[in-house]
Amino acid sequence: MINKISHCTNRTITDSFQDIQEVIEFIRSPPQEHVKLVEYARTLERSSAEYKEIKINKLSAISINFNFSDGYIIGKNIAEPTGYLYIDVDCKTEQDFEINTTYTCAYWRSLSDTGLTLIVKVDGLTPYNFKAATREIANVLKIPYDPQAVSIDRLTILPYDQNAYYNDNVEVFPVADLLAGLDVAVEHSSTGTQFFRDTIIKENTLIGIHRDGKIRYHNLDEATQDLSFEYNDQGIHDCGEDKIKYHSAFMPKRVKDGNREKTLSLYAKRLVHLNHDLDKETLSKLIYTANMLNLLTPLDTKEVRNIIDKAFNDRQAPRVNKTKRFFFQDVTLTPVEKSRKCLEVLNQEKRQKTQEKKNLISELFCNWDCHTDGKITPKKVINLTGLKKTMVYEYFKGNPDDIPDCDNI
Structure with missing residues (x-):
C-alpha cells in the first residue's frame, strides 16, 4: 500500500494506492485538471514562485518507501515498508543513461520533465538501512541519483507521463544481503527516540x-x-x-x-x-x-x-x-560482487531480448505489402507485434531507411 496526500503542505493521508502499478496507471492517465497543472508547470522556471506554488500546494503526492499509521506521513508514524524503494534522479532522463530494467520496476518523468523517479523492489528495508540501501542499489545499477533526495518520509509529486514505464516481473534486492559486511550507520527517526526493552514477563x-x-x-x-x-x-x-x-x-x-x-x-x-x-x-x-x-x-x-x-x-x-x-562457485564473494556478476548475466539477457524484438520488427518491415497492408505506422506495428510503444517508436526513429516507403509506390 502506498499512501497518498492531496498536496505537500498537508501530510494528512487522503487515499492509498495498492501498489506501483496503480501509481503508474494514475501517472499515465490522471484527471484532466491534474494534466493541465503539470503541463503548465513545465512551461515555468523551476525557481519561480508560481512553479513552487503548483508543486507544493496543488499537486497530490505519495510516499513510496514506507507506509504510515495514524493517518499522517511523518517519520515517527512509519508502519511498515511497502516493498519498493524510490530513487530520485535530478536533471537526467532515460535518454541520458541506461536504465537496467531487469531490476527497475518502474520509472517516470519528474514534474519538471527534466528528471526521473525510479522504483526498484526490495526485501528487508528498514528506517535504519534505507539510506545505505539507496546508495548501494544506485551504485550497483549505476544510477546517477540525488543523495539529497533521501529521507524516511520523503514525498514524491505525482506528475503526468503517458510513457511511464512499469514491469512487475523484476528481480528483488535483498537489502540485508546487499549491506552485509558494510559499516552502516544507524538512522534514527525524527523523534530521536531510543526504544528500550523494559517490559518484564513472568516466563x-x-x-x-x-x-x-x-x-x-x-x-x-x-x-x-x-x-x-x-x-x-x-x-x-x-x-x-x-x-x-x-x-x-x-x-x-x-x-x-x-x-x-x-x-x-x-x-x-x-x-x-x-x-x-x-x-x-x-x-x-x-x-x-x-x-x-x-x-x-x-x-x-x-x-x-x-x-x-x-x-x-x-x-x-x-x-x-x-x-x-x-549460485556462485566462489563462496567468498561479497553481496555487492554477487550483484554485479548477476547484472552482467541479466544485462546480456536484456540485450538479447532487445535484439529479438528488433529482429521481429525488421522481419515485419521486409514482409510488408503496401498494397494490401497500407502505409506502415508505429501503431500498426504495435498492434501486430504486441511490443511496447517506446520500443517501436525508437526503432522507427533509429532506422528510417528500413521503413517501407508506401507513399512512392
Missing part, C-alpha cells in the same frame, strides 16, 4: 536462547540437494526461469502495532516447518525472544502462548516465501 526463563547452530532458518540446502551445479566461466550457475523455491524464517526488526501477531505467527510456523524435531520449549524461547526484541510493543504473554500453541500443534506448511536464481 523470564524463556528469554535468551543460546543460538548454537542447531536451528534451521532456511532449507536452501535441502531445496538444492538434487541440483547439479554447472558453473560458467564467470563461476555462476544460473537457474534461469526455473528459480529454486525455498522456505526462510525471518523476523524483521521494529514491527509496529497492527502487524505484530501476523508477523510473529508466520515466524513461528516457519520455524516449526523448517525444524520438524523442534521441541516446544525451544520454540517458546525463540518466539518470546523475538516478541521482546523485534516488536516495538511486545504482545502480552497470553497472545504469545496462543501463537506458540497454534504453530506447534497445527504444523501447517506455510507458503514458500523465497526464490534463488544464481
